Amino acid sequence: MRICLLLLLISAVTVSAADKNLAETLDECSRIQSDFGRLVCYDNLSKAQQTGAQENPEETSDSQQTADIQKNQASQSPQLPALIADLDEAGLSFSLGRMDLLGSEFDAMLVGLGHRIHVADFSWSDQSDIHFNVFGQIRSQFDVEELSTRNNRGGALINTDFSVGGELVQHRPDWSWRLSYRHRSTHLGDEFLIENQDYLTKRINLSYETLKFLAFKSLGSWDIYGGGGFITRMEPSGLHKFQWQAGSQYKARGFADFTPVIGLDISTWAEADRDINVSLRAGLEITKWFNRPINVFLEYQEGHAPYGQFYTEDFRYFGLSIYNHW
Secondary structure: OHHHHHHHHHHHHHHHHHHHHHHHHHHHHHOOOOHHHHHHHHHHHHHHHHHHHHOOHHHOOHHHHHHHHHHHHHOOOOOOOOOOOOOOOOOEEEEEEEEEEOOEEEEEEEEEEEEEEEEEEEOOOOOOOEEEEEEEEEEEEEEOOOHHHOOOOOOEEEEEEEEEEEEEEEEOOOOEEEEEEEEEEEEEOHHHHHHOOOHHHHOOOOEEEEEEEEEEEEEOOEEEEEEEEEEEEEEOOOOOOEEEEEEEEEEOOOOOOEEEEEEEEEEEEHHHOOOEEEEEEEEEEEOOOOOOOEEEEEEEEEEEOOOOOOOOOEEEEEEEEEEEOO
């Protein structure tokens, strides 16, 4: 009788611990803001439970169940977390501010439209899945200094940058990596050429492809990342081939609807005399009224212009920005 009671007690404790792990994991899945990522988390948890049910429960320890759950959570998203201050991060953006470019300072508007889509997963043995994503982005800059005098009432288009590419992403136990290949081309706006006719002869049809590796690691509320890119094809020819990037970002914990966030991105390109380009964004991530998080930032950019053929020109921008990495 004592042996039976002891076995019943051990069984009850084991079930209670398993239920606790399951409840905690379900709660963590429910906090994932991305709809797709949340569904993947639930799906991975379901697979882990089914696998555990098929095995002999007496041979499956709590530590093994916890390790399986952690492994599933590590690979729950097919993408890296959004890099808050990276100008090349695909998403929706709108910014109004003050720009200093080509020796003059003026009111400016920055508009961006981009998206990243998960396409396929590759897996083998006991390694973490490698995810394949495609992305595209359009960024435009407008001079709105004399908005009311513009014929189109929309400001003078300075330049538009087009990017499209694909990437491989893997989440390792302690860090993640992304290998991307991106095509980029730039085009000056008609209004800019009309008002700066010397660029009719100075115009450069800037176009190139870049192979880039980026390593990413989360440290509690902080994320850090770094990597480099190699230009494989370029127009005009003779551009320096190496680009470098590093950054960090912070997202506060314990906030339900309005979460403080800050991001710093640093990049350099030898074509611009290796001067450092800095992008700094600080503000709030708002989830109270929207299905997807909206970021409202104060934004500061300085260095050489990251837009169009102005990559050798001194540049500065400060403004109020709205972002949605959908």
